[in-house]
Amino acid sequence: MNWDETGADATDPRLVDSVADGEDQAVEAALRPKDLEEFVGQEKVREQLDLVLRAARARGATADHVLLSGAPGLGKTTLSMIIAAEMGAPIRITSGPAIQHAGDLAAILSSLQEGEVLFLDEIHRMSRPAEEMLYMAMEDFRVDVIVGKGPGATAIPLELPPFTLVGATTRAGLLPPPLRDRFGFTGHMEFYEPAELERVIHRSARLLDVEIDPAGAAEIAGRSRGTPRIANRLLRRVRDYAQVKADGVITREIAAKALGVYEVDGRGLDRLDRAVLQALLKLFGGGPVGLSTLAVAVGEERETVEEVAEPFLVREGLLARTPRGRVATPAAWAHLGLVPPQQGQGGVSGSGQQGLFGP
Numbered sequence: 001m002n003w004d005e006t007g008a009d010a011t012d013p014r015l016v017d018s019v020a021d022g023e024d025q026a027v028e029a030a031l032r033p034k035d036l037e038e039f040v041g042q043e044k045v046r047e048q049l050d051l052v053l054r055a056a057r058a059r060g061a062t063a064d065h066v067l068l069s070g071a072p073g074l075g076k077t078t079l080s081m082i083i084a085a086e087m088g089a090p091i092r093i094t095s096g097p098a099i100q101h102a103g104d105l106a107a108i109l110s111s112l113q114e115g116e117v118l119f120l121d122e123i124h125r126m127s128r129p130a131e132e133m134l135y136m137a138m139e140d141f142r143v144d145v146i147v148g149k150g151p152g153a154t155a156i157p158l159e160l161p162p163f164t165l166v167g168a169t170t171r172a173g174l175l176p177p178p179l180r181d182r183f184g185f186t187g188h189m190e191f192y193e194p195a196e197l198e199r200v201i202h203r204s205a206r207l208l209d210v211e212i213d214p215a216g217a218a219e220i221a222g223r224s225r226g227t228p229r230i231a232n233r234l235l236r237r238v239r240d241y242a243q244v245k246a247d248g249v250i251t252r253e254i255a256a257k258a259l260g261v262y263e264v265d266g267r268g269l270d271r272l273d274r275a276v277l278q279a280l281l282k283l284f285g286g287g288p289v290g291l292s293t294l295a296v297a298v299g300e301e302r303e304t305v306e307e308v309a310e311p312f313l314v315r316e317g318l319l320a321r322t323p324r325g326r327v328a329t330p331a332a333w334a335h336l337g338l339v340p341p342q343q344g345q346g347g348v349s350g351s352g353q354q355g356l357f358g359p
Ligand SMILES: Nc1ncnc2c1ncn2[C@@H]1O[C@H](COP(=O)(O)OP(=O)(O)OP(=O)(O)O)[C@@H](O)[C@H]1O
Pocket: 018, 019, 020, 027, 028, 029, 031, 032, 033, 038, 039, 040, 041, 042, 071, 072, 073, 074, 075, 076, 077, 078, 079, 121, 168, 200, 228, 229, 232
């Protein structure tokens, strides 16, 4: 298989991948909530952000810098756009990996308008010199542009208009403390509850002009891995099925059948997730087994198993990472409808050995 570094398979994109693909980006623009009122869930972050923005508006000031942390697809970009809209300000969108040199950042910062929101996605992946330039820009609204090289180099100070930096990261812990401390507000985005995802799905269905009943929305929500981006993507695939195979209306039965076709099971696991669990249970009696062995057993790279399949399996309480290796939980046996071996029988089943080492 050909998985790229984001965990997406270049030839066969995963329906349950929380990273956006090209099709998502086009549809996401239409589905994004436009204000805090429309933004579903994340009650704490919404309430706190609402206060920050209202207070800034009342003072006629630019809002404080905001750091948003959380997994991909939970709404960080959407919230940054809402911050700009609520402040009546324009927004500029860029990302850490796009800023290779301090000069790239200087060019962006020096062209900002007063009050503009600068959204910096994956801020933890910015280069070190750019990061250091950002410290001063965030605190003093000033940057030193270095002209020339070596002993003759001079720093020319450049005043910047006040702006609001909205930084997004999947891992707040990776940010150096001097950067983290310069944000006036940090919001941590949680995975969504099924009921919240149902609201997201009903709203998106309305915007896409698709008829869906509450049980149909619940069925999709339960398979969406707590992530609105995945919910919206599954909704689009179910809509296709409903149009081609039925009368266009999404019911529980249609949603379940459609997602069965796409191999997304009732809990949101896809083919790769299930292959990992099946190998762990059937070949290794539930573990413990080392990551490399598990990867060989499913015919995948170690990194693919570790970074693409495991995080969700761990989050779902189906798999545990222990110092002795990967171990299946009782919930994993139940999910695949298998019975754990009796204690003392040894971990590996006969058929498993055959599967692994050949007949
Ligand atoms: N709270 C929400 N209510 C309704 N829709 C949402 C919400 N959060 C996200 N979405 C929808 O999910 C999709 C993905 O959201 P968004 O692009 O903001 O995620 P993200 O956290 O920025 O992801 P990434 O880090 O991968 O860029 C968008 O279509 C957006 O409309």
